[in-house]
Amino acid sequence: MQQWVDSLIASGAFGHNPPRDLIYVLFIFVFSAVVFLGVAFPFAGIVSWVERRVWARIQSRVGPNRVGPNGFLQWLADGVKNVCKEDLVPAEADARLFKLAPYLVVIAFVMPWTVMPFSSDLILADLNVGILYMTAVTALTVVGVLMAGWSSNDKWSLIGGVRSAAQIVSYEIPAGLSIFPAVLLTGTLSMQGLIRAQGWAPNHWFAFANPFTFLAANILYISSLAEGNRTPFDLPEADSELVAGFATEYSGMRYLFFFMAEWGNLFIIGAILTTLYLGGWQFPHVSDDRIVMNVLQLVTFNVKVLFLVFVSMWIRATLPRVRIDQLMSVCWKYLIPISFVNMIGTAIWVAIWPDGNPIAGDVMLALFSVLLVLFVRRIIYYFRRSKMEMYLSPVV
Amino acid sequence: MGAVGSYFNHIKDAVTSIFEGMAVTASHFIRKPYTVQYPDRMPVRVQDTLPFRYRGILEVDLEICTGCLACERACPIDCIVIVAEKDKVTKQMMLSQFDIDIAKCMYCGLCSEPCPTGSIHHTTEFEGADFSLESLIRRFIKDPVAAYKPKKGPETDPKIIPILNRGMKYVDEWAQPGGTKPAAEEESA
Numbered sequence: 087m088q089q090w091v092d093s094l095i096a097s098g099a100f101g102h103n104p105p106r107d108l109i110y111v112l113f114i115f116v117f118s119a120v121v122f123l124g125v126a127f128p129f130a131g132i133v134s135w136v137e138r139r140v141w142a143r144i145q146s147r148v149g150p151n152r153v154g155p156n157g158f159l160q161w162l163a164d165g166v167k168n169v170c171k172e173d174l175v176p177a178e179a180d181a182r183l184f185k186l187a188p189y190l191v192v193i194a195f196v197m198p199w200t201v202m203p204f205s206s207d208l209i210l211a212d213l214n215v216g217i218l219y220m221t222a223v224t225a226l227t228v229v230g231v232l233m234a235g236w237s238s239n240d241k242w243s244l245i246g247g248v249r250s251a252a253q254i255v256s257y258e259i260p261a262g263l264s265i266f267p268a269v270l271l272t273g274t275l276s277m278q279g280l281i282r283a284q285g286w287a288p289n290h291w292f293a294f295a296n297p298f299t300f301l302a303a304n305i306l307y308i309s310s311l312a313e314g315n316r317t318p319f320d321l322p323e324a325d326s327e328l329v330a331g332f333a334t335e336y337s338g339m340r341y342l343f344f345f346m347a348e349w350g351n352l353f354i355i356g357a358i359l360t361t362l363y364l365g366g367w368q369f370p371h372v373s374d375d376r377i378v379m380n381v382l383q384l385v386t387f388n389v390k391v392l393f394l395v396f397v398s399m400w401i402r403a404t405l406p407r408v409r410i411d412q413l414m415s416v417c418w419k420y421l422i423p424i425s426f427v428n429m430i431g432t433a434i435w436v437a438i439w440p441d442g443n444p445i446a447g448d449v450m451l452a453l454f455s456v457l458l459v460l461f462v463r464r465i466i467y468y469f470r471r472s473k474m475e476m477y478l479s480p481v482v
Numbered sequence: 483m484g485a486v487g488s489y490f491n492h493i494k495d496a497v498t499s500i501f502e503g504m505a506v507t508a509s510h511f512i513r514k515p516y517t518v519q520y521p522d523r524m525p526v527r528v529q530d531t532l533p534f535r536y537r538g539i540l541e542v543d544l545e546i547c548t549g550c551l552a553c554e555r556a557c558p559i560d561c562i563v564i565v566a567e568k569d570k571v572t573k574q575m576m577l578s579q580f581d582i583d584i585a586k587c588m589y590c591g592l593c594s595e596p597c598p599t600g601s602i603h604h605t606t607e608f609e610g611a612d613f614s615l616e617s618l619i620r621r622f623i624k625d626p627v628a629a630y631k632p633k634k635g636p637e638t639d640p641k642i643i644p645i646l647n648r649g650m651k652y653v654d655e656w657a658q659p660g661g662t663k664p665a666a667e668e669e670s671a
Binding site for chain 2 (some may be wrong): 130140142143144145146148300400401403404405420461464465467468469472474475476477478482
């Protein structure tokens, strides 16, 4: 976006000697507001409806289908209901921190949207350290969660908050380490730079560049799920465990803010993964028209991210919760050593083949396709065994 | 096996079991849900699937009601109110009120059993919930009508024949006293 603002200033839209920094700030504010209010928050609401429908279909039921066409307005109804609820602040709770905590978690969810690369021109701020900014800012969730747990003046909220903070902080490590292989392959931390270094075809994506990056992509996905408090790592907010963990004392809209951040984080998880490992918005150059290319790239990016969001929902409906000690053991004993191996392996790979090795990409893609075919055959086996017919329509 | 072997075995077990689970859930995702979406998205109306003898909400076929008041006497809760008087001029039985309070009715069937023509019978309707208690008193007579006089031979009026046939079929469905029907049912049950 910076080039566009520069071109506007150069064309004299703001007069002769405009204060550049103030204009930058103005544009950032306006367009950030547009992206946050128009994309981030509605996405968080709509994905709650999508999750309930997908979850229901996986469990052979229907999901919300009364409020609006196919239940599409259910999230608005939930929002209105929660706004109308009584705003309880416990008497002995630290009121200022109690009220501030949900907003910190929402800020942590909303800030990465400024560096989200929707297409080659549609990015609010192409920072040189884009991916580092994203990782750093999502860590703000820890502060919000700890604040929520402590200020509730409730033993179980405190336990839930501390557990959640421990979980997020622990899984930051494999997530950060798994970003390294992609960065090593390009040498830049900027989001657009990482995408531009990949090609549009799957064998040019970083996920299939070498076996170490493939493992790193998977570990990044698992760690991001754990950071976002998603099942199977949703112990802090599990209903059957600590009531609602750190959010026990919250009611109404404050409670919903925590969940809005969780649903919105799904998009961010998908976005980080597609940017680093799945080729981002890359699309074959079918036209010289900039707008057409941008639209196609936007569609590509969204398709990839939304597919990963669907996979997150699929995993949530499939897997049981892990205990806190199993969670920690998975992180420290399995994910971190493997991430270190990935990092060193990719470093050696880059040292041997500095310009990349296209054959490795083809081989990895072929292996992955074989695994995918086996997986699909397993799905067909279970489907045939059920002796029911296929029903793909989302409308029931 | 050793520690290293078991380490990699754990990873293999975790990965294979997760993908096995995801295959099962994916196979459910592409099927039709089991949910029966009553009442507005049913393939067949539930009322049409219920058996003929189902004791749903009561209904009266006034064309074949003889005004014998057997049902009013049989009801254990007195939810049937009938006003039937012999008209002094035409010497005919005139029915001027036939009210059934379905809120009180306990659907026991004691009224439909003694009916000679089967005019009072249970239907397969069961959706009677309404917003006012008043609407639960079903009033079957607007203007006074003459009661039905059963003929000595078979019925001749073509309008009444189907109603009478249905009524008599309903009455015949009830167990015959001392007959073979209950025994046959016991054998088949």
